[in-house]
Amino acid sequence: DSGVTQTPKHLITATGQRVTLRCSPRSGDLSVYWYQQSLDQGLQFLIQYYNGEERAKGNILERFSAQQFPDLHSELNLSSLELGDSALYFCASSTGTQGRSYNSPLHFGNGTRLTVT
Amino acid sequence: GDSVTQMEGPVTLSEEAFLTINCTYTATGYPSLFWYVQYPGEGLQLLLKATKADDKGSNKGFEATYRKETTSFHLEKGSVQVSDSAVYFCALRNDYKLSFGAGTTVTVRA
Numbered sequence: 001d002s003g004v005t006q007t008p009k010h011l012i013t014a015t016g017q018r019v020t021l022r023c024s025p026r027s028g029d030l031s032v033y034w035y036q037q038s039l040d041q042g043l044q045f046l047i048q049y050y051n052g053e054e055r056a057k058g059n060i061l062e063r064f065s066a067q068q069f070p071d072l073h074s075e076l077n078l079s080s081l082e083l084g085d086s087a088l089y090f091c092a093s094s095t096g097t098q099g100r101s102y103n104s105p106l107h108f109g110n111g112t113r114l115t116v117t
Numbered sequence: 118g119d120s121v122t123q124m125e126g127p128v129t130l131s132e133e134a135f136l137t138i139n140c141t142y143t144a145t146g147y148p149s150l151f152w153y154v155q156y157p158g159e160g161l162q163l164l165l166k167a168t169k170a171d172d173k174g175s176n177k178g179f180e181a182t183y184r185k186e187t188t189s190f191h192l193e194k195g196s197v198q199v200s201d202s203a204v205y206f207c208a209l210r211n212d213y214k215l216s217f218g219a220g221t222t223v224t225v226r227a
Contacts, residue, residue, distance in 0.1 A: 002162065004160075042218075045215070045216070055213055090161065105163045105166055105210075108160035111160050
């Protein structure tokens with residue numbers, strides 16, 4: 001058990017809808033990362049938060065947004081969903097000071113499987 | 118930018134066979150290198166890591182050595198088991214970002 005909790009495990013929704021994915025990081029971890037895993041594109045980094053502030057953006061679409069709350073849990077919001085958004089969405093957390101923690105690994109949750117129909 | 122290239126799968130082996138998964142990287146500076154494993158229906162788990170040149174990471178019989186001169190971090194295991202069937206990801210961390218290879222699916226047959 002990595003200590004990272006993601007809910008829900010599965011989500012099925014229709015095109016055009018909006019969903020929210022939730023992540024609770026490991027106790028003591030200040031950084032939260034979101035990744036998208038799809039068959040054709042592999043693991044894609046979406047966004048990182050550190051102690052409530054956005055630190056880095058990867059390949060995140062404008063229809064997607066995220067935030068990290070004072071209790072350090074994070075939410076990923078996906079709107080105007082398209083069929084191509086169907087994927088596994090992983091949250092990961094790590095310790096880290098100001099994002100410069102070269103040695104610390106990321107610890108991943110079990111993911112939320114999103115199916116857009 | 119940083120990138121990781123790992124051998125394409127799938128790889129199918131018999132129990133007790135020797136496993137090698139090649140991984141090479143491109144990065145500026147001095148990245149840390151990792152191998153993650155993903156079992157069916159689960160998230161990624163850290164398998165091993167190396168933080169500087171010539172470091173050897175090891176765990177559960179798996180090993181990988183950080184070779185700066187060849188920019189490689191190949192994963193090896195001397196005798197695989199059916200329970201090692203999974204997808205293996207090589208990854209590189211440079212500052213905030215963890216970049217992954219495409220993953221290699223390994224199936225071990227009894």
